[in-house]
Amino acid sequence: MLIENCAVRGLDISAGHIRGVITEQGRLSADQVLVAGGAWSSLLLRRHGVKIPQLSVKNTVLATVPVENVHNGGAADHILAFRRRQDGGYTLAPEGFHEVYIGPDAVRGMGKFFGPMMRSPFGRAYWPASPAGFPDAWGQRRRWALDGASPFESTRVLNPAPHIKSVTKMLADFQELFPQLGKVGAQASWAGMIDVLPDVVPIVDKVPDRPGLWVGTGMSGHGFGIGPAFGRILADMMCGQDAGHDMTRFRFARFGDGSKLVMGPGM
Ligand SMILES: Cc1cc2nc3c(=O)[nH]c(=O)nc-3n(C[C@H](O)[C@H](O)[C@H](O)COP(=O)(O)OP(=O)(O)OC[C@H]3O[C@@H](n4cnc5c(N)ncnc54)[C@H](O)[C@@H]3O)c2cc1C
Numbered sequence: 001m002l003i004e005n006c007a008v009r010g011l012d013i014s015a016g017h018i019r020g021v022i023t024e025q026g027r028l029s030a031d032q033v034l035v036a037g038g039a040w041s042s043l044l045l046r047r048h049g050v051k052i053p054q055l056s057v058k059n060t061v062l063a064t065v066p067v068e069n070v071h072n073g074g075a076a077d078h079i080l081a082f083r084r085r086q087d088g089g090y091t092l093a094p095e096g097f098h099e100v101y102i103g104p105d106a107v108r109g110m111g112k113f114f115g116p117m118m119r120s121p122f123g124r125a126y127w128p129a130s131p132a133g134f135p136d137a138w139g140q141r142r143r144w145a146l147d148g149a150s151p152f153e154s155t156r157v158l159n160p161a162p163h164i165k166s167v168t169k170m171l172a173d174f175q176e177l178f179p180q181l182g183k184v185g186a187q188a189s190w191a192g193m194i195d196v197l198p199d200v201v202p203i204v205d206k207v208p209d210r211p212g213l214w215v216g217t218g219m220s221g222h223g224f225g226i227g228p229a230f231g232r233i234l235a236d237m238m239c240g241q242d243a244g245h246d247m248t249r250f251r252f253a254r255f256g257d258g259s260k261l262v263m264g265p266g267m
Helices: 040-046 102-106 110-119 164-177 222-236
Strands: 009-015 017-023 025-031 033-035 055-062 074-075 080-085 090-094 100-101 125-127 186-196 203-206 213-216
Touching: 009 040, 017 033, 033 040, 040 102, 040 186, 040 213, 055 164, 080 164, 090 164, 102 110, 164 186, 203 222, 213 222
Parallel strands: 033 213, 100 125
Antiparallel strands: 009 017, 017 025, 055 090, 055 100, 055 186, 074 080, 080 090, 203 213
């Protein structure tokens, strides 16, 4: 059964065991629950005392108007990534420009994020606060009753505004790369929040000491590509079957058991 447009307000836990979820449409029973809430995962889990270090990092992309075919595929260097679209335009994304919004979770996780960020910065712009309603906004509710509206109902779609200077720069970079195109216009630009963990590697695991609770989050900018595989793997693991892969790299406990973090390939 798939229920759309229905927020999960929180987990139903009794005697330490997962019994289901409380949604805005009522209670759903389940002896296993997977939290795969993208940038919202930390907020939901922390409501129940489960802590993960997760940053929401904004990335802006754009679609050009249809132009001459200069490359019939995708490519990236250290400045720009682009991919040919079926409508004849290109989708452009900046390489290495991300915006980090500081909030309570970011501050709490700074001890874990500081080292990796110094070595390989996730962000190029740091803002002191997220817009209201975002998962790690300063004014965001961290505690809420499960019989009233939750933060996931107040902000149903996380849809940040694109970074306009980044849009202008991407167009200029693309035109510099392919001067034969002349002036290239944008037909649309948009942004999204990438949920990042300190080593830029997802958590795909059950939560220790919370029988029945699983987490699949922190895709760190690669969820379109790796999401389907993790979906299959999580389904197998939750059904008690072999994942078919060594999942040690994705274990939940690595942020709290003193392990040395090994960085993933990047956002
Ligand atoms: C601009 C941009 C470009 C990207 N480009 C690429 C790319 O080229 N390749 C790639 O592999 N990845 C890319 N990504 C990353 C990719 O989009 C994410 O990694 C992926 O969407 C994460 O999938 P997810 O299912 O973990 O989370 P999400 O896609 O965020 O899905 C989580 C869902 O859970 C819902 N949810 C959250 N909390 C609740 C709740 N309490 N109750 C009910 N529902 C809830 C949310 O509304 C959302 O629909 C890009 C991301 C951005 C922002």
